Amino acid sequence: MTLAVTDLSVTGRLRDVTVALPRGGITAICGPNGAGKSTLISVLAGLLAPDGGEVSLGDLPLADLTPRARAQRIGYLPQSAEIAWDVSVRNLVALGRLPHRDRGEDAIAHAIAACSLEDFAMRPVSTLSGGEKARALLARVLAGKPEWILADEPLAALDLAHQLAMLRVLRTEADAGRGVVLVLHDLALAMNHADLVLVLDEGHLVADAEPLQALDRAVVNRVWGIDAEWTGEPGHRALVISG
Numbered sequence: 001m002t003l004a005v006t007d008l009s010v011t012g013r014l015r016d017v018t019v020a021l022p023r024g025g026i027t028a029i030c031g032p033n034g035a036g037k038s039t040l041i042s043v044l045a046g047l048l049a050p051d052g053g054e055v056s057l058g059d060l061p062l063a064d065l066t067p068r069a070r071a072q073r074i075g076y077l078p079q080s081a082e083i084a085w086d087v088s089v090r091n092l093v094a095l096g097r098l099p100h101r102d103r104g105e106d107a108i109a110h111a112i113a114a115c116s117l118e119d120f121a122m123r124p125v126s127t128l129s130g131g132e133k134a135r136a137l138l139a140r141v142l143a144g145k146p147e148w149i150l151a152d153e154p155l156a157a158l159d160l161a162h163q164l165a166m167l168r169v170l171r172t173e174a175d176a177g178r179g180v181v182l183v184l185h186d187l188a189l190a191m192n193h194a195d196l197v198l199v200l201d202e203g204h205l206v207a208d209a210e211p212l213q214a215l216d217r218a219v220v221n222r223v224w225g226i227d228a229e230w231t232g233e234p235g236h237r238a239l240v241i242s243g
């Protein structure tokens with residue numbers, strides 16, 4: 001079942017974007033600051049109504065789902081998620097079960113373990129570092145076991161080891177048949193870990209392909225204004241800037 005947008009427009013932010021995202025893989029959304037990445041992922045999450053075009057989940061317009069049904073199927077992690085109450089990490093993660101209205105003990109325990117939060121489980125979230133908080137917020141999304149995990153820069157606050165650990169977690173979710181959609185600024189992470197890369201530039205979708213094609217030298221040069229080339233083997237590529 002795909003999550004798709006057709007002729008999507010958000011005035012001043014996105015123009016005529018059409019793309020279908022597959023489940024069972026990781027899609028990276030890349031582009032410079034202000035390109036429309038957060039706007040697109042908010043629309044895909046059903047949190048921002050477009051000014052034109054359609055958003056669909058399988059055969060259904062996304063807007064036809066009740067907020068609860070949508071929240072059961074789509075987990076969304078915003079770019080700078082604020083935590084309103086100073087609850088424990090465990091209770092924060094448990095909030096991921098709200099759309100299901102169940103206790104979901106197994107799902108909560110699994111999410112806490114997947115994000116290596118066992119040692120923090122009883123700590124108030126206000127005492128966590130930025131990276132620890134980012135992992136707790138991702139665990140809240142995982143606890144809901146949504147079909148789709150949409151995350152806006154979920155790795156930005158993480159150290160390299162935790163970035164790779166989170167990517168392994170997200171790959172496991174994708175292998176289990178979920179759709180994983182990540183806004184990523186780090187082009188090497190997109191190149192090495194995504195199955196599909198979307199490149200946005202000034203609100204236009206300029207590439208929608210497997211990483212090597214979507215992030216080829218000409219695209220990187222045109223969109224980011226950087227002359228660079230990829231070196232290394234598949235899965236371990238690095239972007240070397242030449243000018």
Ligand SMILES: Nc1ncnc2c1ncn2[C@@H]1O[C@H](COP(=O)(O)OP(=O)(O)OP(=O)(O)O)[C@@H](O)[C@H]1O
Nearest residue numbers: 012013031032033034035036037038039040079200
């Ligand atoms: N609520 C809003 N109202 C009007 N314009 C907005 C609003 N939110 C964002 N914009 C504008 O829409 C454009 C796209 O913003 P968006 O946040 O989607 O970009 P982005 O690609 O996620 O950027 P970044 O990499 O800086 O996070 C930007 O020019 C931004 O200034």
